[in-house]
Each structure stands twice: as structure tokens, then as C-alpha cells.
Amino acid sequence: xxxxxxxxxxxxxxxxxxxxxxxxxxxxxxxxxxxxxxxxxxxxxxxxxxxxxxxxxxxxxxxxxxxxxxxxxxxxxxxxxxxxxxxxxxxxxxxxxxxxxxxxxxxxxxxxxxxxxxxxxxxxxxxxxxxxxxxxxxxxxxxxxxxxxxxxxxxxxxxxxxxxxxxxxxxxxxxxxxxxxxxxxxxxxxxxxxxxxxxxxx
Numbered sequence: 001x002x003x004x005x006x007x008x009x010x011x012x013x014x015x016x017x018x019x020x021x022x023x024x025x026x027x028x029x030x031x032x033x034x035x036x037x038x039x040x041x042x043x044x045x046x047x048x049x050x051x052x053x054x055x056x057x058x059x060x061x062x063x064x065x066x067x068x069x070x071x072x073x074x075x076x077x078x079x080x081x082x083x084x085x086x087x088x089x090x091x092x093x094x095x096x097x098x099x100x101x102x103x104x105x106x107x108x109x110x111x112x113x114x115x116x117x118x119x120x121x122x123x124x125x126x127x128x129x130x131x132x133x134x135x136x137x138x139x140x141x142x143x144x145x146x147x148x149x150x151x152x153x154x155x156x157x158x159x160x161x162x163x164x165x166x167x168x169x170x171x172x173x174x175x176x177x178x179x180x181x182x183x184x185x186x187x188x189x190x191x192x193x194x195x196x197x198x199x200x201x202x
Contacts, residue, residue: 001053004030005091006060010079012087012133019157019172028180030091031121032188034098035114039192043103050095058088081142086132094125114188115181122177130170 004026012023030053038046064079098121105113132138134150150166157168 001033002056005057019168024173024176028177031118032184034095036191038102040195043099046099054092080145083133086129090125090129094121097121111185118181126170126174134166
């Protein structure tokens with residue numbers, strides 16, 4: 001879990017194409033881990049994984065703020081303070097919501113709990129993270145971090161109304177998370193089925 005959070009914190013700062021960050025492809029794995037733990041061991045165990053991932057992820061992210069990278073003739077931290085704060089708060093809030101929703105729906109159809117909990121959690125995570133990490137209104141969190149590039153007004157995803165770039169990035173990220181939430185039902189089903197069958201005595 002901590003590795004997923006750290007990798008996503010770094011990758012979210014690099015664009016994949018025009019509207020996506022690389023972090024959009026790694027972070028949804030955190031919801032898969034949480035949901036598998038919830039299904040196999042229950043909500044208390046899933047919360048323990050969430051808290052452990054949160055603590056280790058924050059520590060790794062703060063260490064990342066001290067690691068300097070070079071590119072385009074200047075140096076920058078591997079993880080900015082705003083990204084670390086946004087990631088930590090978004091992760092904890094979204095994952096705990098995921099656990100709560102999954103637990104409430106766990107007795108329904110096998111796909112309902114992981115799908116609903118991940119969709120709600122992903123939406124919450126995207127809104128919190130992108131607002132804290134890139135919104136100009138929250139620049140006081142890290143005055144030395146120039147995120148003016150994220151405020152550039154552009155059509156939403158290139159076709160909609162004019163919005164800051166970070167809103168398009170967040171929207172694209174959210175759409176990828178929703179898509180991956182559906183795709184993740186396949187490995188979720190396989191992992192859970194294999195784990196449960198392994199528990200049955202021969």
C-alpha cells in the first residue's frame with residue numbers, strides 16, 4: 001500500500017499525454033488492496049491496512065520532498081509538500097469511506113461492494129487531492145511551489161467550458177479511476193476466490 005502511494009505521489013507530477021498524469025494508472029491499485037483485505041478479513045483489518053499505508057506513505061512522501069530531481073535546466077523535489085499533504089488527506093479520507101461502504105454492502109452481490117465503494121472513494125480522492133495539490137486558492141500551503149502552470153485556463157478536456165488545467169487533469173484522472181474500478185473487478189474476483197478456496201480443508 002505504501003509503495004502504491006509513494007509511486008503515485010511521484011508519478012502524478014508527470015503528464016501522460018495532455019490530460020492524464022501517470023499516477024492515474026497506479027493509484028487505483030490502493031482500492032483493490034483495501035477491498036481484497038475487507039472481503040477476506042473484514043473492515044477492522046482493512047482499516048489497519050489503510051492506517052499503516054497512510055503512515056508509511058506520508059513518511060515516504062515527506063522523505064520524497066527532500067529528494068531533488070533535475071529536468072529542463074532546474075531542480076525540483078521528487079514530491080512537493082502540497083502533493084504530500086493532498087495525497088495523505090485524500091488517501092485517508094477516501095480509503096476509510098471505501099471500507100465503510102464496502103462493509104455496508106458486503107452481503108449483496110459479489111461485485112456490488114467493491115464497485116460502489118471504489119467509485120465513491122475514487123471520486124472523493126480525486127476531488128480532495130487535486131484541489132489541495134494544484135488549486136491556486138491553496139497556494140499558501142507551500143508558497144515556494146509555483147503551480148501557476150496548473151491554473152492555465154483551457155477548455156475542459158479540450159472540448160468543454162474554460163477551466164483551470166488542474167480541473168481537466170482531475171477530471172481525466174477521475175474517468176480513468178472509474179474505468180479501472182470496473183476492470184479491477186476481474187482481479188478482485190480471482191484473488192478473493194483463490195484465497196477463499198485455499199482456506200477450505202482438502
